[in-house]
Amino acid sequence: MSVISSQPKKIIIIGGGSAGWMAASLIHKAWAKKGTKILLIESDVISKIGVGEGSTPSLRLFFNHLGISEQEWMPQCNATYKCGISFPGWTNTDDPAFADYPAYIHPFYSQADWKTGNAFMHNARLRREGVDVPAHPDNYWLQSYLAKSFKAPIARQQLSDEMDYGYHFDSALVGDFLKKRLLNMGLNHLTDTVDGVELDDSGQISSVITKRNAAQSADLFIDCTGFAARLIRQALNVDFVDYSDCLFNDRAIAIQSPIDCSRDIPSQTTSTALSAGWAWQIPLSNRYGNGYVYSSKYISDEEAEKELRKHIGPSCLGEKARMIKMRLGRLSQHWHKNVLAVGLSQGFIEPLEATALMLIQHTVESFISSYEDMQLSKRDILAQQDIYNSQLNEVFESIKDYIVAHYRLNSRTDSKYWCDNRENKNNSARLKALLSAWSTPGGDFEAELHRHNAELTYFAPSWYCLFSGKGHFPTSLNKPSANTKVAPTTEIIKYCHQVSKQFYNHNEQLEKVYGERLDIL
Structure with a gap:
């Protein structure tokens, strides 16, 4: 397939839901004014999964990119603010080694956490070396204090550093909101079911056969058909990389x-x-x-x-x-021939860290950028697809390793499930290296993060929160020597408590956004 323009002439998106309407929104924003025709075909007989109701901060960037304010979309989707994720019960608190680690919060952090976050990582490094210093992550990150005191991540007065945050929402309503918005903007839409797929002589999809509207042809097809993967797997037979050997949940x-x-x-x-x-x-x-x-x-x-x-x-x-x-894993190729898979059709990593919408957004945004770059660089489409698929697969693998680490680091002994997860050795070379570096005296954990490109989706503070929050430190600890520089945890706790008072109560901020009291909705 030769490159003839910096964007396709016609795109058909198969499937609605969060994946379909997010993809349509981003593509419409990028290419509609340049002449690309977009058609979304949505079945009214195939149910949507629709249980992903949390996000990372990337969703905020998504709405900002589309020019949609929180006042516009949050009330329509019953949305609330999200400061992070709390993980209670993942440790065996009957064991004295983990008694002080019954739970921790993986926060969204910002420039406001720069000093306190560095202090946390400094103390965690000392504790890894057997020095008895406080290193529970909840003491050092501002959003942990906001979450514990039911605050929104919105300050009453402008801070020098803006906070990063996510959302909770009804995922079905997010899809409905984006659908209504795009239809009002003139996006073409069919309510129909795809019954068949026609391939041309090169093995690309030439058209999809719908139940009520006959054949629909396009240059590019986007598969948002969920776990069925109607185009990318059923029609084009792209291989699936199974994650069940390291992620047990199904x-x-x-x-x-x-x-x-x-x-x-x-x-x-x-x-x-x-x-x-x-x-x-x-x-x-x-x-x-x-x-x-x-x-x-x-x-x-x-x-x-x-x-x-x-x-x-x-x-x-x-x-x-x-x-x-659930089927956990990913495609070997997300962009193959003239099909791009988005959402569950391209793969799924369990929702422990709420990465589903982030992956949808990243998949589409990076595709748009990659497609346009192909024209500018004069690169062959197969070479461009290889680069794109390799980079996207690395994102999936990076997220997978972070999720798997949650299970490897659990210390529960009350069920075979948790013991088997902890003892499971089906881990990537990257995760094995990180586990070894953390537990080895003198091991350079951050060097391993860099060497294995482990900060592709989760930066060093997140990895430190994960290991420290689950209490993975030596059981034998020594008091710090007179020459040991220890971050002042007591002062940091006072500072974070004081700063958190500058933020709106969560209900109060929601009522500002909604324009009415929540208890009478």
């Missing part, structure tokens, strides 16, 4: 429960370890989203639902449960 059960908006709404996701996986709790302005991500090898669906309901409590009585089968 099921999720989702249950909603009510929220009392007359009380403080949390500004954090909570991911609590249960017997055969972990449970999420995500606060929206109208309800809680709850779920259990687990392995069917260690617990039945019925037992998992029972355990989740017990964990949630009586508030979920009478609420329906939805079970979702």
